[in-house]
Amino acid sequence: MDSDDHVCLCFRVSLRKIRAYMKREDPPVASLISDCLDAGTGCQWCVPFLKELHRQHEAGIEPDLKVSPQEYAEGRLRYHKTGERDVEAGEAGDDGAARDGAGG
Numbered sequence: 114m115d116s117d118d119h120v121c122l123c124f125r126v127s128l129r130k131i132r133a134y135m136k137r138e139d140p141p142v143a144s145l146i147s148d149c150l151d152a153g154t155g156c157q158w159c160v161p162f163l164k165e166l167h168r169q170h171e172a173g174i175e176p177d178l179k180v181s182p183q184e185y186a187e188g189r190l191r192y193h194k195t196g197e198r199d200v201e202a203g204e205a206g207d208d209g210a211a212r213d214g215a216g217g
């Protein structure tokens with residue numbers, strides 16, 4: 114996700130704003146991110162993603178979501194229709210870059 118992409122689509126809160134908020138306020142719990150332009154207080158779709166971003170912030174890594182904005186927005190629409198989540202928040206997970214085998 115790029116920093117100008119919206120994480121909270123209900124309130125149009127970008128990844129950039131959430132990063133800046135966490136840097137500035139260092140919130141102890143993810144739910145306080147709602148102080149940032151009401152992120153997460155609408156349909157709730159973005160809540161697991163906000164938690165993941167907060168987890169990354171706590172771990173000292175640049176918060177990011179490994180999902181395209183399109184996939185993210187489509188997943189939200191399906192969530193609204195079915196109540197099911199099929200886009201994982203934790204895909205950014207651990208630092209996979211450490212695994213750099215020679216392929217054999």
Ligand code: FES
Binds near residue numbers: 120123124152153157
């Ligand atoms: S997308 Fe954030 S509350 Fe709906």
